Amino acid sequence: xxxxxxxxxxxxxxxxxxxxxxAVLVAGLQIIPVIASREADxxxxxxxxxxxxxxxxxxxxxxxxxxxxxxxxANGDEEDGPPIHAHRVVQGVWLxxxxxxxxxxxxxxxxGLVDIRGAQSADFQxxxxxxQWKWSFEYPDAGVFxxxxxxxxxxxxxxVISSEDVIHSFxxxxxxxxQDAVPxxxxxxxxxxxxxxxxxxxxxxxxxSGHTGMHLTVVVSERADLExxxxxxxxKPPPPKGSEPPPSGSxxxx
Amino acid sequence: xxxxxxxxxxxxxxxAAGVLIGAGGLTLAxxxxxxxxxxxxxxxxxxxALLGFVVGIGAFRFWLPWAIGRPVDTTAEHAAxxxxxxxxxxxxxxxDHKVIGVQYLVSAFxxxxxxxxxxxxxxxxxxxxxxxxxxxxYNTVMSTHGAMMITVALISIIGGLGNFLVPIMIGTRDMxxxxxxxxxxxxLPLPILLVAINPLLGGFDTGWTAYPPxxxxxxxxxxxxxxxxxxxxxSSILSAINFLVTVFRMRAPGMSLMRMPIFVWSxxxxxxxxxxxxxxxAGAFTMLLFDRVLGTSFFRPSRGGDVIxxxxxxxxxxxxxxxxxxxxxxxxxxxxVPVFARKPLFAYPLAVLSFITIGVLSFMVxxxxxxxxxxxxxxxxxxxxxxxxxxxxxxIVFLSALGTIWMGKxxxxxxxxxxxxxxxxxxxxxxxGVYLADVPTDITLSDTYFVxxxxxxxIVGGTIYGLxxxxxxxxxxxxxxxxxxxxxxxxxWWFTLAFNATFLPMFWLGIEGMRRRxxxxxxxxxxLNLWVSIAAFNIFLSVAVFVFNxxxxxxxxxxxxxxxWRAQTLEWRCSSxxxxxxxxxxPTVTDTPYQYGxxxxxxxxxxxxx
Numbered sequence: 001x002x003x004x005x006x007x008x009x010x011x012x013x014x015x016x017x018x019x020x021x022x023a024v025l026v027a028g029l030q031i032i033p034v035i036a037s038r039e040a041d042x043x044x045x046x047x048x049x050x051x052x053x054x055x056x057x058x059x060x061x062x063x064x065x066x067x068x069x070x071x072x073x074a075n076g077d078e079e080d081g082p083p084i085h086a087h088r089v090v091q092g093v094w095l096x097x098x099x100x101x102x103x104x105x106x107x108x109x110x111x112g113l114v115d116i117r118g119a120q121s122a123d124f125q126x127x128x129x130x131x132q133w134k135w136s137f138e139y140p141d142a143g144v145f146x147x148x149x150x151x152x153x154x155x156x157x158x159x160v161i162s163s164e165d166v167i168h169s170f171x172x173x174x175x176x177x178x179q180d181a182v183p184x185x186x187x188x189x190x191x192x193x194x195x196x197x198x199x200x201x202x203x204x205x206x207x208x209s210g211h212t213g214m215h216l217t218v219v220v221s222e223r224a225d226l227e228x229x230x231x232x233x234x235x236k237p238p239p240p241k242g243s244e245p246p247p248s249g250s251x252x253x254x
Numbered sequence: 255x256x257x258x259x260x261x262x263x264x265x266x267x268x269x270a271a272g273v274l275i276g277a278g279g280l281t282l283a284x285x286x287x288x289x290x291x292x293x294x295x296x297x298x299x300x301x302x303a304l305l306g307f308v309v310g311i312g313a314f315r316f317w318l319p320w321a322i323g324r325p326v327d328t329t330a331e332h333a334a335x336x337x338x339x340x341x342x343x344x345x346x347x348x349x350d351h352k353v354i355g356v357q358y359l360v361s362a363f364x365x366x367x368x369x370x371x372x373x374x375x376x377x378x379x380x381x382x383x384x385x386x387x388x389x390x391x392y393n394t395v396m397s398t399h400g401a402m403m404i405t406v407a408l409i410s411i412i413g414g415l416g417n418f419l420v421p422i423m424i425g426t427r428d429m430x431x432x433x434x435x436x437x438x439x440x441x442l443p444l445p446i447l448l449v450a451i452n453p454l455l456g457g458f459d460t461g462w463t464a465y466p467p468x469x470x471x472x473x474x475x476x477x478x479x480x481x482x483x484x485x486x487x488x489s490s491i492l493s494a495i496n497f498l499v500t501v502f503r504m505r506a507p508g509m510s511l512m513r514m515p516i517f518v519w520s521x522x523x524x525x526x527x528x529x530x531x532x533x534x535x536a537g538a539f540t541m542l543l544f545d546r547v548l549g550t551s552f553f554r555p556s557r558g559g560d561v562i563x564x565x566x567x568x569x570x571x572x573x574x575x576x577x578x579x580x581x582x583x584x585x586x587x588x589x590x591v592p593v594f595a596r597k598p599l600f601a602y603p604l605a606v607l608s609f610i611t612i613g614v615l616s617f618m619v620x621x622x623x624x625x626x627x628x629x630x631x632x633x634x635x636x637x638x639x640x641x642x643x644x645x646x647x648x649x650i651v652f653l654s655a656l657g658t659i660w661m662g663k664x665x666x667x668x669x670x671x672x673x674x675x676x677x678x679x680x681x682x683x684x685x686x687g688v689y690l691a692d693v694p695t696d697i698t699l700s701d702t703y704f705v706x707x708x709x710x711x712x713i714v715g716g717t718i719y720g721l722x723x724x725x726x727x728x729x730x731x732x733x734x735x736x737x738x739x740x741x742x743x744x745x746x747w748w749f750t751l752a753f754n755a756t757f758l759p760m761f762w763l764g765i766e767g768m769r770r771r772x773x774x775x776x777x778x779x780x781x782l783n784l785w786v787s788i789a790a791f792n793i794f795l796s797v798a799v800f801v802f803n804x805x806x807x808x809x810x811x812x813x814x815x816x817x818x819w820r821a822q823t824l825e826w827r828c829s830s831x832x833x834x835x836x837x838x839x840x841p842t843v844t845d846t847p848y849q850y851g852x853x854x855x856x857x858x859x860x861x862x863x864x
Contacts, residue, residue, distance in 0.1 A: 004661060032698060033766055039697075046694040054685045061681050064656045065674055074596065074663040081597035081662040083851035090657065091601055098649045102642045105692065109638055112694035117631065166468040167561060169626060169701060173767045176698045178626045182562060183467055184555025187628035204626075204701035206461055206771040208468060209389040213774075 007071065015056070015063045022055035032173055036199060036220070038192040039116050040176030046112050053101070116176075120190055122158030124151060130161070130168035130181035130203065133210030136237065144233035149218045152226050153196045161187045169205035172218055178204055193220040260312025262345050268310025269444065272302030293477050293547045296455070300448065300481050307444050312347040313437045335432070338834050347440060349432035350834060354439050355418025356732065359725070361439075362410035365446060367801070369402035370794055381787035383777050392773035394457030394475065401449050401462045401479055405486060407717045408575070409442070411582035412528075413493065415724045416521045418732055420497065422825040423515050425506025425843065425858075427835040430499040434492050441489040445482030452478045461771060463568060466553035466561050470545055477546055480539045487536040490528050490578075497525035506824070508843035508858070512606065515823045515847055516599060517724075519606050520585020523613040527574045527581075531617070535571030538564060565627055569620035577616045579713055581609060583720025584651050587676050590727050591658045593821045594670035598848040600657025601650070608650035615644045625696045634693050641691040648684060652677065667819075668742030672723035675750045679715025683708060686761065701771075704764025707757045714753060722746075722800070729807070730814030734831040737811060741803040745796055752792035759786055822847040822857045 031047035032040050072081075126149065127138040137149050151157045161170050163181035170189075171178040179189040203214035221229070258264060277299030284290040308314070316334075320326050336343030336350045343353050344360075375395045379387045387395060417435065421428055429435045452458055456473025464483075469476050501522050505514070514522075541552040542564065551557035553564045592599045599605065618640040621633055655677055664670065686708040689695045699705065722745075729737045759782050764770075768779050775783065817826035824847070828836055841860040849855045 007661070031695065031765060043694045043698050046692055047689070050689055050692060050695065054688070058681065058685060061652060061656065061677060064660065065677055068656075068659045068662070068664060069666075069674065072595075072659070072662050072664050074665045077663070079596070079663055080851035080853075081595060083598055083849070084600065084657075084661070085598045085848070086601045086604070087657070091604055091653065094649070094653050095646065098646045102646060105688065106639050106642050109642075109692040109694060110635055112692075113634055113638070116694055116697065117634070166471070167465055171701070171769075173698065178697050178700060180627045182555075182628045184559070184561060185628065202769065204769055205465075206393070206459070206468070208459060208471075209393065211393075212389055212772040 265310035268306030272306030359414030393459030595662030683711030707760035735811035748796035
């Protein structure tokens, strides 16, 4: 007969080994394939931390289940297990550890949140308009409009997002920013791009039949190139929609 | 005349009459030049059809005479309880809680198969890049799958297993309000049918969340879904009241609250949540219906309405609803564990406390669905805290299960396999939930396949694994026959491998940037999506094994003894299946039903199998 203490020791050893191996493996994971902004970087650090912390939790349960399935089978006897109804220390430690983990994660998450979303002054502002099923951009300082989003590299950019019809969501994966465009109000988000280049973006909130194809392109360039590009843009918005009939089933009395 | 006798035929005729009067009347009025829109015709037609159906089935034939002071036909009232062995009682307004339980359970599995078929259509569209069903077709299929599966998760365990078992497990003869109980069930067929035929009404493309303004411009199928959801909500509230009164007023002598089976505890918290939260979403959906049908502007930004308000109201119900779906599954799992581990349920009082804490906290976390919605900025912080806090009581479920299994004498019968599968799946669901509770990681992961994978691990892991564990465990009690162990194990392994092969890769798809709710995707996701589709078809096939096992065993399986699992809860003191009023004499309870490992102790006395 293996003693209860020995069962615990073997399982604990297996847990420790698997946790360390697993944690090393997931430490290299990346939440976004391409990281091109300060915000995406913060999110990726959080992702790695959560993944490393998840491994011991996952392994604790997996080892507990696996070890039990191997060693605690009934093997045909009709006997019952020991009549253990509770264990104060185990319960206390379990509660304490999970509570501490939660508080730690919350503190870390709250700092990341303030870092990403906290109100900050910006060097450059763009108004983002969503409508079924395209995006358009307005540069209030230059007084021009465009169909692609152009922003400077290394500067804090303030995006003010609005929608003409239904809810859309402005998402640029490489920047780790996502913000719904809500009809009737303005939403906002900040981003600091770290690498010049061209990045895809898309609508992340189901917005009707054209949702699947609602894409956008972001071009990040040096400030001088951006200014040159801005001077070539039209100072009139693209023609508003509204020429087409309202979608079928719309029953709003006029 | 037999047509006028209460029953399914009269119910169908009543519904038809309702459509004729409601929809027909308004159509005539429109023909005569009145300004009436399609939505109004659908609304009145549906309301009168629902009334006609419920009256036709016989829901009011005892209440109405009673209300106006006429003598009530007590013979008919007793007859409504049904006679054991008569199959026709399953198709009638029968007041026996066991019949209603079976009605719920079988209906839920039929709905599960239908919704699963819609899932297969989704995976057919997504198997390769490009479009097969078309964008609108896909959105309708996706929305219908979601709406139906939510209903399955809401009604299957509490309505099916709960109705059948709770009165027996607490040692009484029926639910507190048997007629209300039957009404709760018979309110469901019409709305479910309406959702099933929504593609004929143009479909709906908002998903089950029905966010305006999209849901205000969508087709008539959208309105059908909203009306159906409100009806299911009413049924859910009636059923919740019934469970609470039954549990709090009708327990056998000696069964204090802290001696109740953990499954009954989980349903008690569930019913409380359903009672308190459902009216909020029914209100929100009714406001949305008013916007569509009566021209109000609650959620019309163009006329001062607020679309974020809808999201708050919707999630204020729909997050607790996740626990309305999940808690019964957790309860069923914890009920099964001690029986097959032959050890007392570990930390029973703490598990009860954790269910209650989950219930309370579930009302304080709704806005984590709205981290990128544009809600008030400061609100992210407290919601992130409460959302992460709810993992503490949820973790207790793992402590209880693992603590019971550790050092036990494990019997790997089919229900126990589902327990192990549950712990794995629900653990993955829980851990990935932390990534979505953490705002920095949620910003990039929300609205991607990471979320799809997460909630399938949670709801399938919590509810469906609990439903399968419970269905196998209580099959002998419900049907009086044993299921095939071999087919049960085949079902478990096939389902579990296919389920994990389907949903694990979806986490990766989400991290790689695949959005949820899209009919098409860039070619770089093609390989994984094909794999996921093939795995998903396997889930469906494995469920066919379950269906065959259930039908075949119910008809041909070996007779079950009263207590084939040597379990200690009261339902195993009745014969299998239990007689019409469950107990000859009501048992007396002396302890929690988890006295394993202490020879000679019983948790109750009396209530002998009759």
